[in-house]
Amino acid sequence: MVSRPSRRRLLTGLAIGAGGMTAGGLIGGSVAGRGVEPAVAAQPAPAGGSPVPATGDHQAGIATPADPQPYSLTVVADVASPDVSTFAPVGDRLLEFLADASYDTGDLTVAVGVGPRVVAGIDGELPGAEPLPEFVSDAELATDRVGGDVLMIASASDPAVLPPAVDALLDALPGSTQRWRQFGFRGPGRDGIVRNPFGFHDGIIVPRGADELAEHVWLRDDPRVAGGTVAVVRRLRTDVAAFNRLAVDEQEAMVGRHKADGAPMSGGSLRDEVSLTAKTADGQYLTPLGSHSRSAHPALTGSALMLRRGYAYAEGDEVGLMFVCFQRDLRTFVVTQQRLDEQDRMMEYVTATASGTFLMLPGFDRDRPLGSTLLTPA
Numbered sequence: 001m002v003s004r005p006s007r008r009r010l011l012t013g014l015a016i017g018a019g020g021m022t023a024g025g026l027i028g029g030s031v032a033g034r035g036v037e038p039a040v041a042a043q044p045a046p047a048g049g050s051p052v053p054a055t056g057d058h059q060a061g062i063a064t065p066a067d068p069q070p071y072s073l074t075v076v077a078d079v080a081s082p083d084v085s086t087f088a089p090v091g092d093r094l095l096e097f098l099a100d101a102s103y104d105t106g107d108l109t110v111a112v113g114v115g116p117r118v119v120a121g122i123d124g125e126l127p128g129a130e131p132l133p134e135f136v137s138d139a140e141l142a143t144d145r146v147g148g149d150v151l152m153i154a155s156a157s158d159p160a161v162l163p164p165a166v167d168a169l170l171d172a173l174p175g176s177t178q179r180w181r182q183f184g185f186r187g188p189g190r191d192g193i194v195r196n197p198f199g200f201h202d203g204i205i206v207p208r209g210a211d212e213l214a215e216h217v218w219l220r221d222d223p224r225v226a227g228g229t230v231a232v233v234r235r236l237r238t239d240v241a242a243f244n245r246l247a248v249d250e251q252e253a254m255v256g257r258h259k260a261d262g263a264p265m266s267g268g269s270l271r272d273e274v275s276l277t278a279k280t281a282d283g284q285y286l287t288p289l290g291s292h293s294r295s296a297h298p299a300l301t302g303s304a305l306m307l308r309r310g311y312a313y314a315e316g317d318e319v320g321l322m323f324v325c326f327q328r329d330l331r332t333f334v335v336t337q338q339r340l341d342e343q344d345r346m347m348e349y350v351t352a353t354a355s356g357t358f359l360m361l362p363g364f365d366r367d368r369p370l371g372s373t374l375l376t377p378a
């Protein structure tokens, strides 16, 4: 069964993480260095948010910060040569960008992943070497929106810092060509729980804290990829207008949770799990058949938990979800998506317009360049 998050462990982890290498000192230094009046320097934390350590066992922007930053820019590109050694300068370029005093990079994170062509070039058995299968729900997907060699997910409290950060990192990749990019945003929330484009609380049942992340998200068996994870990115257009024309109780029957407070229809409050067995007096499941929470539930898919960390997007009249999830085994996503395609009524209002899977590279630092572990002998 899915275990409950430990808030205390999460907070302790963050406090320890904050002691690592950050751009915080640089920001403080640059303010003082420019002779800013003490009254201004003593203002509360800048709007750009507090720095997130970029180096360590895992890349930032996957599980840190625990509450994702409000804005994101997701980019998928191809590289001229699918050689993982070309990714090493990207990590260095990120550290340079974070230290660049001409930007307030705040809580900027950029998580970098490599596509199946790059991973399979090293070893076809490695996690991330396998592309996604074609799903029934992929009918509208253009071929140039499927797959890709590089994924970058940049996130920050200040959206202005996202394009220059991503462009600097793409410049560090020789001959890279962009396939697509999507800007995203998240409403105010807590502990990663925000309302999604359909207006429902999202991000409730996800692995939290070091133990659950170790169990469900971080790769560990092969030292070449240990500390990385397998990502799936899906750009999902949502027919919000049609969904909102449904009565709220009909919407709730499709989600399996109440719209007002996110509580399961089977009882309890926001952070509680849905019950798959509880029934009404006349024998109907309280978490309805065909609801998203039921269809996606790991107990029914036989899969582990996935770390979902999506962002909403809006482009003209189009509204959607930049869905992203991280897991140790691609199968976790695949069997869940197959089940959604078979029986999830909410998915009638969702259309995939881009899709791919990527190996999020293990964490890095100045001595262990991004992607370098992949090149060590098996």
Ligand code: HEM
Pocket: 196, 197, 198, 200, 201, 202, 203, 204, 205, 206, 234, 236, 238, 255, 257, 273, 274, 292, 293, 294, 296, 297, 298, 306, 321, 323, 333, 336, 337, 340, 350
């Ligand atoms: C536009 C598309 C989607 C929307 C609006 C959406 C919305 C939601 C909502 C409201 C919940 C309940 C709250 C929560 O546990 O966070 C949820 C749960 C979940 N969703 Fe989605 N979702 C979407 C797509 C997907 C996709 C593509 C997958 C994976 C293939 C997925 C997997 C899950 C899982 C695993 C849960 C937790 C179920 C549980 O254990 O109770 N979702 N989603």
